[in-house]
Amino acid sequence: MSNVTVRELAEKLNIGVGEFIKKLMSLGAFATINQRLDADTAILAAAEYGVELEIQPLYGEEMLLAEGSAPDDPKDLRPRPPVITVMGHVDHGKTSLLDVLRKSRVAEQEAGGITQHLGASKVATPKGTLVFLDTPGHEAFSAMRARGAKATDIVVLVVAANDGVMTQTIEAIDHAKAANVPILVAINKIDLPDANPERVRQDLGKYGLIPEQWGGKTVMVEVSAKRRQNLEKLLDMLLLSGEMLELKANPNRPASGVILEARMHAKKGAVASLLVQNGTLNVGDNFVTGLAYGRVRALQDEHGTRLEKAGPSTPVELLGLNGLPQAGDPFRVVSSDRQARDIAEKRRLILREEALAHRHHVTLQSIHRGSGARAKELKIILKADVQGSLEALRDSLEKLSTQQIHLRVIHAATGSINPSDSILADASDALILGFHVSIEPRAKEEAERREVEIRSYSIIYELLADIKAALEGLLEPQEVEVKLGILQIRNIFQLSKAGKIAGCWVQDGMVRRNAQFKILRGGQVLGRGRVAGLKRFKEDAREVEKGLECGVQLEGAPEFQAGDLLEIFTVEKQARRLETAS
Ligand code: GDP
Numbered sequence: 001m002s003n004v005t006v007r008e009l010a011e012k013l014n015i016g017v018g019e020f021i022k023k024l025m026s027l028g029a030f031a032t033i034n035q036r037l038d039a040d041t042a043i044l045a046a047a048e049y050g051v052e053l054e055i056q057p058l059y060g061e062e063m064l065l066a067e068g069s070a071p072d073d074p075k076d077l078r079p080r081p082p083v084i085t086v087m088g089h090v091d092h093g094k095t096s097l098l099d100v101l102r103k104s105r106v107a108e109q110e111a112g113g114i115t116q117h118l119g120a121s122k123v124a125t126p127k128g129t130l131v132f133l134d135t136p137g138h139e140a141f142s143a144m145r146a147r148g149a150k151a152t153d154i155v156v157l158v159v160a161a162n163d164g165v166m167t168q169t170i171e172a173i174d175h176a177k178a179a180n181v182p183i184l185v186a187i188n189k190i191d192l193p194d195a196n197p198e199r200v201r202q203d204l205g206k207y208g209l210i211p212e213q214w215g216g217k218t219v220m221v222e223v224s225a226k227r228r229q230n231l232e233k234l235l236d237m238l239l240l241s242g243e244m245l246e247l248k249a250n251p252n253r254p255a256s257g258v259i260l261e262a263r264m265h266a267k268k269g270a271v272a273s274l275l276v277q278n279g280t281l282n283v284g285d286n287f288v289t290g291l292a293y294g295r296v297r298a299l300q301d302e303h304g305t306r307l308e309k310a311g312p313s314t315p316v317e318l319l320g321l322n323g324l325p326q327a328g329d330p331f332r333v334v335s336s337d338r339q340a341r342d343i344a345e346k347r348r349l350i351l352r353e354e355a356l357a358h359r360h361h362v363t364l365q366s367i368h369r370g371s372g373a374r375a376k377e378l379k380i381i382l383k384a385d386v387q388g389s390l391e392a393l394r395d396s397l398e399k400l401s402t403q404q405i406h407l408r409v410i411h412a413a414t415g416s417i418n419p420s421d422s423i424l425a426d427a428s429d430a431l432i433l434g435f436h437v438s439i440e441p442r443a444k445e446e447a448e449r450r451e452v453e454i455r456s457y458s459i460i461y462e463l464l465a466d467i468k469a470a471l472e473g474l475l476e477p478q479e480v481e482v483k484l485g486i487l488q489i490r491n492i493f494q495l496s497k498a499g500k501i502a503g504c505w506v507q508d509g510m511v512r513r514n515a516q517f518k519i520l521r522g523g524q525v526l527g528r529g530r531v532a533g534l535k536r537f538k539e540d541a542r543e544v545e546k547g548l549e550c551g552v553q554l555e556g557a558p559e560f561q562a563g564d565l566l567e568i569f570t571v572e573k574q575a576r577r578l579e580t581a582s
Pocket of ligand 1: 088089090091092093094095096097136188189190191192223224225226227
């Protein structure tokens with residue numbers, strides 16, 4: 001959502017509001033004078049008048065960031081601990097592993113252990129510190145991402161060595177990949193007699209995760225959460241991976257971070273768990289987070305210890321909020337109480353309007369309309385009933401990619417469309433395509449709430465035809481010349497005011513006022529311009545047909561003489577056809 005109304009934009013473009021509304025209609029947008037335009041429509045409409053529009057979100061995160069400070073000076077940057085999310089198939093041991101990692105011998109725990117539930121916890125080892133997010137699973141991970149938060153640096157993918165790669169393992173891989181977060185694999189339950197870590201490694205290869213010992217890039221560690229085997233190695237590898245990512249933050253700037261959880265507490269009021277990602281948060285700082293704001297009244301770590309400040313990669317409990325933010329809401333310190341309140345209030349206003357307008361996730365229709373014209377990649381989540389169809393569809397879909405538009409299947413799996421698909425689609429701005437599969441009711445709800453488009457098909461051809469048509473809509477229209485006629489210039493009249501007039505004979509087709517022309521002499525194009533005026537005898541004419549004579553006022557023509565030919569044409573915009581490999 002931009003913040004510009006129809007009236008404001010028309011004024012900025014220096015055109016009448018009425019005309020502008022008509023132009024909007026021709027673009028498929030029906031708006032009233034005081035209505036705010038969504039960013040895509042505003043950009044598109046301005047482009048019609050040759051103006052390139054740049055939308056600055058009002059008090060959006062980008063602006064706050066820019067306001068927060070200049071970019072960090074590299075010399076102020078300090079290494080920070082990596083933040084880790086554990087993912088994997090149900091029952092493969094995510095919770096158990098998180099638990100033992102936090103309590104492992106190598107992690108020196110302070111007396112009293114963890115007493116506060118913070119949504120994340122720091123694990124300090126003699127070799128370095130790691131931060132684990134509490135909520136395991138890819139749904140929580142992508143739900144955060146859908147709110148615009150990138151909280152995770154590394155994903156630990158837990159795969160049970162006896163079970164191997166399962167549906168949610170694949171989902172987790174695709175969710176992590178879509179977010180561009182590196183994956184480290186923990187092959188768990190190696191204590192079981194039917195454990196087969198070798199098969200796990202082989203299966204993971206199919207999804208692009210190749211172990212280092214086979215020349216790939218993925219670190220894979222065999223562990224047993226139950227027997228506490230190899231935990232130290234896993235922690236070491238996580239620390240190493242963190243180092244390789246060269247994660248840095250500047251502790252000497254106002255804090256920013258992300259809300260992990262928030263709840264009402266009977267005595268304390270609104271309480272949030274916050275992960276500080278950059279800067280240092282101090283008691284007394286003013287902040288905004290989502291629609292809430294406040295002043296830091298108290299900070300606590302996971303052991304219940306009061307803190308005066310919290311630096312990068314630190315989870316803390318935060319008191320002093322005026323309301324409840326949502327998990328995934330970005331958090332920022334601002335300079336004053338007044339600024340905090342202003343921003344929160346503006347956001348509330350914008351949100352109210354946004355609720356009335358549409359969000360703009362990619363839909364087939366939006367692509368048709370061309371409002372997704374700047375998105376030159378179409379991301380797809382593909383679900384099919386059987387592996388065979390899935391492979392065939394994925395192949396055919398990816399072949400539809402052209403030089404202009406890349407089509408990327410970010411997740412393909414057999415089985416019904418589930419809530420995790422809807423959440424991934426939201427987080428990644430993707431379309432969900434189903435082939436001979438049902439949509440789980442909760443997936444449908446999530447998709448509706450998040451305004452994600454799900455399309456179901458039972459005929460492959462129809463699915464492909466729809467996508468192809470949508471992709472064609474994604475292309476900028478092509479301008480083509482449509483030939484109207486050929487004129488012979490027979491004599492030239494010099495008029496005092498209007499310049500020269502060419503006396504012509506219509507040799508073929510017709511000539512129309514406001515059409516374009518090319519002057520041809522001996523097969524060469526000498527000039528181009530517009531038919532600014534057209535006369536039959538002394539009368540103005542709109543069109544003159546073959547075999548008749550007329551006077552033509554040639555705008556933009558440098559020179560012409562009797563004997564020259566005029567080719568008359570119009571320029572039309574045509575949807576471009578895709579040239580595909582198939
Ligand atoms: P989650 O659903 O992925 O969080 O899995 P849980 O951590 O709840 O574990 C599922 C089951 O596997 C539980 O009964 C655990 O006790 C068991 N489990 C977890 N890790 C291991 C392990 O390393 N070895 C064995 N034998 N069982 C494990």
